Amino acid sequence: MAQTWRSRPTDPDARRTRPLDPAGLERIALRYVERYATTRAKLAGYLGRKLRERGWSGEGTAEVDALVSRFAELGYVDDAAFASARAAGLTRRGYGLRRVSATLKAAGIDADDAAPAEAATREQAWEAALVFARRRKIGPFAPAVPDRAAREKAFAALLRAGHDVAVARRIVQCGPGDVPEMDLG
Known part of the structure; x- marks a missing residue:
């Protein structure tokens, strides 16, 4: 019918x-x-x-x-507020500065409006990396000690998420349960 x-x-x-x-x-x-x-x-x-x-x-x-x-x-459109909100959301989900910067650039936000949001992301880089590692079960949050291939895969995942090389290396080198402090010297 x-x-x-x-x-x-x-x-x-x-x-x-x-x-x-x-x-x-x-x-x-x-x-x-x-x-x-x-x-x-x-x-x-x-x-x-x-x-x-x-x-x-x-x-x-x-x-x-x-x-x-x-x-x-x-005030209907506010690039700085958009940048701040988007950066905070990405940081809470565990993404790093490079990923946040690329997202803001893709949204058409100029450097002046993006600068405060990027500064806040830079300050929370370590916490964001730990959130990402916990979510992906990497480094200190892994169920067991990974082999070399698994560590390289985890390292690459952290880099793709926009984290710094030193931060990614520090997290991947940790054994299960050994959550390192923020001291990156």
Whole structure:
């Protein structure tokens, strides 16, 4: 039996979207920033994609950069707060400075806005490495003394997670149950 509630509309133009005008562009931008924590670059990319998909019916060209700047002035978009929150979340999950920096750069956050978040991540690097090691059962959290291949694999995992070489080496060299202190000299 056919389900009528899932049938397609009879009007073929009913699913087509109209091109955006200035009010429509602002409306979808507001909807985006109310639903997602975002950056200036992500908002500009989203609006650019919507303009490519739907087209522009306003006069001249769409002022995406002006709209994004206005939203930043109003506090709807805050790159520094986004960087701080994203860095704190990644650090709590056990990721290191290199991984956090790469994530912030991919989100389009400039160096000035990312600097405080990276400094906080740098201060918590040792704790983050231990969280990662505990989660992956590496070094002091391993169930048994690993062989050379397992240590190399664990070392590589710590490096991919963005941790410093000295931190990764220190954690991998620990035996099960021997949680080292932070002294990295």
